[in-house]
Amino acid sequence: MTSISFPRKVFQGVAKRNEMFRMFDRHAKRPDRFGGDQSATYAGEWFEIDEISYSYMLDILPPLWMRGPIFAMREFITGSITSVFYAIRIDDAVRYFHTYCDLSDPNSVEAMRSSILGRETRPVRAMSREERLEHIWSITADNYRGYAGSRWPQPVQGHRTVMLYGGKEGTFPKLLETLSDEEIAAKLPVHLRHLPPSLAA
Structure with a gap:
């Protein structure tokens, strides 16, 4: 299976809670789900969610850690990859995001935030x-x-x-x-x- 790990937006628009849960494991049916290192399948994926979903995930379990408006889930999807949620002010509005970060890399959380900001502050709405x-x-x-x-x-x-x-x-x-x-x-x-x-x- 082809695996990629660079930061990548995987959904356009704002995902509601049912869409968010569906996308938590977009790769559940892959044939090698339980074989080998699956980190590259998930690391770098991100999409926007609404404030209700952000608050729900913050309340559902105590986070692994919380740094201001950023928190990480304590349940890892594979290896050192877990969900990290962000509230980021962009163009005078607070927006919310779900990402998969590799916590073995101490720079991954801030690098993901920078990637989101870079993508979402483009002057022209476009899709690669x-x-x-x-x-x-x-x-x-x-x-x-x-x-x-x-x-x-x-x-x-x-x-x-x-x-x-x-x-x-x-x-x-x-x-x-x-x-x-x-x-x-x-x-x-x-x-x-x-x-x-x-x-x-």
Whole structure:
């Protein structure tokens, strides 16, 4: 399976509580879930949440630690990766975020905050190709997304797939990373289809 660990926005807009819980483990169905080091699968993922969800997560369990408006969950999803929640003032408004940080790296929490600020203070609303693909993965139901299995060529086995509609040919799986611009547009919600592209993730 392809694993990436750079900071990446995985959902556009503000996730409500039910969406937040669904995205806590977007990779639950991966075939190697319990094998090897899974840190790179999660580390660096982030998305915006609402204040109600932020407060709910703060109250649900005592945090591992709290530094001002930033707190970490004491339950780790894998290795040294855990949920870190932020309240960040951006353009005179406080906004809230969920992230996965690798706490073995003492700089990861501040580096993630800097990444969020850099992404969310862009003057033009835009989405990179990677962000479009991650959003598609986040909003696609489990029945319509999966992982390339043994019938796929060895180099891509374990890579993420999504179902496409092929007209008379019916539905078929395609590697997420190979979707064309037209296929991406068809999978995105209408309000996101025509945002300008961005070079930064």
